[in-house]
Amino acid sequence: SQQGEEDPQALSIQEGENATMNCSYKTSINNLQWYRQNSGRGLVHLILIRSNEREKHSGRLRVTLDTSKKSSSLLITASRAADTASYFCATDRNDYKLSFGAGTTVTVRA
Amino acid sequence: DAGVIQSPRHEVTEMGQEVTLRCKPISGHNSLFWYRQTMMRGLELLIYFNNNVPIDDSGMPEDRFSAKMPNASFSTLKIQPSEPRDSAVYFCASSLRTGPSNQPQHFGDGTRLSIL
Numbered sequence: 001s002q003q004g005e006e007d008p009q010a011l012s013i014q015e016g017e018n019a020t021m022n023c024s025y026k027t028s029i030n031n032l033q034w035y036r037q038n039s040g041r042g043l044v045h046l047i048l049i050r051s052n053e054r055e056k057h058s059g060r061l062r063v064t065l066d067t068s069k070k071s072s073s074l075l076i077t078a079s080r081a082a083d084t085a086s087y088f089c090a091t092d093r094n095d096y097k098l099s100f101g102a103g104t105t106v107t108v109r110a
Numbered sequence: 111d112a113g114v115i116q117s118p119r120h121e122v123t124e125m126g127q128e129v130t131l132r133c134k135p136i137s138g139h140n141s142l143f144w145y146r147q148t149m150m151r152g153l154e155l156l157i158y159f160n161n162n163v164p165i166d167d168s169g170m171p172e173d174r175f176s177a178k179m180p181n182a183s184f185s186t187l188k189i190q191p192s193e194p195r196d197s198a199v200y201f202c203a204s205s206l207r208t209g210p211s212n213q214p215q216h217f218g219d220g221t222r223l224s225i226l
Contacts, residue, residue: 033214042114042201042217043153088153092212096141096165100153 004032004089004101012107019076021104023089024069032065032072033090033098043088046074079108112136116202116218124226128190131221134183135204143215144177144187145201153201159185160207171196192225199223 007022023032031050035043049056049065049072056063062075076083086105090098115134123129135142144156157167159179167177174193179185189196199222203215 031212033212040219042203042219043215045214045216048214096158096160096207096212097155098212098215102152 004091004099006087006089006101006104008104009102010105010107012109013079014109015079015081017079019079019083019106019108021074021087021106023072023074023101025072025089025091025099026070027091027093028067030092032063033092034061034063034072034074035088035090035100037086037088037103039085046087076106079106081108081110084108114202114204114216114218116200116221118221119219120222120224122224122226123192125193126191127225128188129192129196129223129225131187131200131202131223133185133187133202133218135185135202136216137183139204139206139216140182141205141207142179142185143203143205144185145203147199147201147220156187156200192223194225197223197225 004023004025013019031048033048034046036046037043047058047063049063060077065072084107086103088100088103090100117132140161142159145153147153156169157177158165162179177187199220201217201220203217205213205215
């Protein structure tokens with residue numbers, strides 16, 4: 001079953017704008033991971049945030065985690081055409097499984 | 111470092127035929143996952159191996175599906191007999207598990223399977 005639920009389902013932005021997507025989950029987690037999937041390709045790991053962390057940065061990516069609200073957000077700053085992809089959150093509940101959400105499809109218009 | 115390698119990239123076959131999907135995980139990784147992705151159901155975990163041993167196959171849809179990992183560098187997912195509803199993209203992923211928490215998974219580019 002999918003624990004993570006991304007919002008919105010789809011997002012269209014102009015190149016240079018920021019893109020924000022959210023992930024909500026139901027049960028306590030050990031960490032939360034974000035992945036990107038380009039069309040016709042496998043998922044690529046972007047960033048991992050542990051349950052005791054509140055914010056993490058990696059290049060143009062900023063991830064926040066609010067365990068009290070059971071939610072996370074992924075911000076992509078200064079978007080580029082190459083950021084066009086689907087983005088998935090995945091929760092680690094301290095077992096071997098990652099539970100993936102349905103994803104947010106991001107389209108960056110030139 | 112070579113990533114996770116899956117073959118074939120595309121497979122089109124008629125229903126009733128046997129289908130074998132192959133995966134070479136990243137060297138040194140001890141965990142291997144097979145997933146299925148469809149528009150309707152998203153990404154579903156089919157089976158998980160740790161140190162070549164199947165730990166959880168509860169996601170395998172039915173007895174027509176089987177998976178093996180004869181050694182640390184090779185795994186197969188077999189469907190026999192195949193049915194049109196098995197059409198999907200099948201992904202293999204590997205990771206290094208050193209403790210209770212999950213490290214990032216590395217995905218192959220998948221096998222797009224079409225059963226006619």
